[in-house]
Amino acid sequence: MKLKIGFSPCPNDTFIFDALVNGKIDTEGIEFEVVMADVEALNKQAFAGDIDITKLSYHAYAYLVKTYVLLDAGSALGKNCGPLLIAKRPLSDAEVNNGHIAIPGKFTTANFLFSLAFPEAGKKQEMVFSEIEGAVLGGKADAGLIIHENRFTYQQKGLIKIIDLGEFWESSTGLPIPLGGIVVKRSLPSEVKLLVNRLVAKSVRYALENPAGTKEFVRSHSQEMEDEIINEHIKLYVNDFTVSLGGSG
Numbered sequence: 001m002k003l004k005i006g007f008s009p010c011p012n013d014t015f016i017f018d019a020l021v022n023g024k025i026d027t028e029g030i031e032f033e034v035v036m037a038d039v040e041a042l043n044k045q046a047f048a049g050d051i052d053i054t055k056l057s058y059h060a061y062a063y064l065v066k067t068y069v070l071l072d073a074g075s076a077l078g079k080n081c082g083p084l085l086i087a088k089r090p091l092s093d094a095e096v097n098n099g100h101i102a103i104p105g106k107f108t109t110a111n112f113l114f115s116l117a118f119p120e121a122g123k124k125q126e127m128v129f130s131e132i133e134g135a136v137l138g139g140k141a142d143a144g145l146i147i148h149e150n151r152f153t154y155q156q157k158g159l160i161k162i163i164d165l166g167e168f169w170e171s172s173t174g175l176p177i178p179l180g181g182i183v184v185k186r187s188l189p190s191e192v193k194l195l196v197n198r199l200v201a202k203s204v205r206y207a208l209e210n211p212a213g214t215k216e217f218v219r220s221h222s223q224e225m226e227d228e229i230i231n232e233h234i235k236l237y238v239n240d241f242t243v244s245l246g247g248s249g
Contacts (some may be wrong), residue, residue, distance in 0.1 A: 061159025082166015
């Protein structure tokens with residue numbers, strides 16, 4: 001059986017899926033066709049129903065719960081790992097509400113959290129996450145929502161943090177930050193959905209037990225090439241919730 005699977009080129013995704021898509025574990029008769037894309041592009045593919053298994057923003061999943069089922073394995077969920085609002089200079093709440101804000105996509109969890117913190121902000125510009133820092137530096141946006149590797153490098157480029165939206169979420173709710181999960185089409189047979197969950201969990205465990213073995217695949221797709229940044233990224237987004245959401249997830 002061949003299934004189309006989507007995930008982003010970010011280190012946490014390539015880290016956990018390396019074993020699954022590169023023949024390092026037994027996939028029990030399942031062949032995977034890989035679609036690697038930006039998180040919002042994956043969200044849109046899921047809305048179109050074009051993909052069998054995919055990384056999906058939790059915000060997007062709220063709209064797609066009738067089409068996809070959330071797997072227990074593979075999630076990016078945790079503490080101190082939320083998106084950041086960054087700018088070239090300090091901004092007041094009024095300036096944020098009235099300013100042009102670069103966001104990584106309408107259906108991203110980052111945009112959802114930003115909307116909770118700044119419900120009056122209406123001048124949003126959607127762009128690929130990797131272009132946001134440049135848009136702020138170039139004056140095309142007054143501030144930007146950054147995710148993935150960018151949270152480790154923005155200060156090196158002279159940008160400052162306006163608000164950590166993960167801290168905002170945690171202080172408001174006391175709950176882990178729900179960034180993205182792995183979903184599978186509800187229309188697939190139950191035994192296939194269970195198998196996919198088992199295989200994703202197996203791939204995550206393989207990566208955690210053999211981190212050096214994932215390095216080549218991760219580096220080949222990472223936006224940032226420094227090992228320290230890549231390792232910090234993986235450490236931040238891959239945790240116990242990635243193996244299993246469990247009760248607290």
